[in-house]
Amino acid sequence: MNKIVNPPTEADTLSKRGFAHVDTWIFDLDNTLYPHEAKLWPQVDERITLFLADFFGLDGLSSRALQKYYYGRYGTTLKGLMEEQGIDPQAFLDFAHQIDYSGLHPNPPLGEAIGRLPGRKLILTNGSRGHAEAVARKLGIRDHFEDVFDIADSGFVPKPEPPAYERFLDKHRVDPAAAAMFEDLAKNLIVPHALGMTTVLVLPKTADPFREAHEQAPIKAPYVEYMTTDLADFLARSLPG
Incomplete structure (x- = not known):
């Protein structure tokens, strides 16, 4: 380590x-x-990438790049999506936090x-x-x-x-x-x-x-x-x- x-x-x-x-x-x-x-945050991070891929119809690399853009400009991907796309924040949060907590x-x-x-x-x-x-x-x-x-x-x-x-x-x-x-x-x-x-x-x-x-x-x-x-x-x- x-x-x-x-x-x-x-x-x-x-x-x-x-x-x-x-x-x-x-x-x-x-x-x-x-x-x-x-290893909770990597799961959330991956779920955010998946959300973007599904929402925009993007491949994984493009979704990841967009995620980095939103994070850098808005502080969180969610805020970027709300500002630019007007998404339902609760739907995003529910999806992002469907993770496995067994490692905790x-x-x-x-x-x-x-x-x-x-x-x-x-x-x-x-x-x-x-x-x-x-x-x-x-x-x-x-x-x-x-x-x-x-x-x-x-x-x-x-x-x-x-x-x-x-x-x-x-x-x-x-x-x-x-x-x-x-x-x-x-x-x-x-x-x-x-x-x-x-x-x-x-x-x-x-x-x-x-x-x-x-x-x-x-x-x-x-x-x-x-x-x-x-x-x-x-x-x-x-x-x-």
């Missing part, structure tokens, strides 16, 4: 702010609450660590509520979360666009200055940090062959206060007091 090059060290990652002020813990879903070895297993250390966090816990995802619920149940952590805020709740505006976070904060009445955000994509931490959240970048322990290298590399930036390759251990060590 390929190891991540130059993983962050304790000295590199720990800021001085700490988490004693945090009363709301916000987690991204895919590749944040579970490792890429579960309960994670008792993660559940224990999340359960011990003081205050509220919420999931904020660009995916669907059904997908988030399925993942959380398989991991054995669903009961620890107050709610899921999905792409439909954001009006189908994806992270990292500011309105996605603003709608989340308004709906759940979250004070960003007393919140922590956990994400696997550094770009999705820019707005949370600007709003006053404590930010944590969750990196894979081993290189994910299904993602771009720059999307899973350690990064030093003002909007990334902490980095970790072990979410459960990080949470256990970061408890206030």
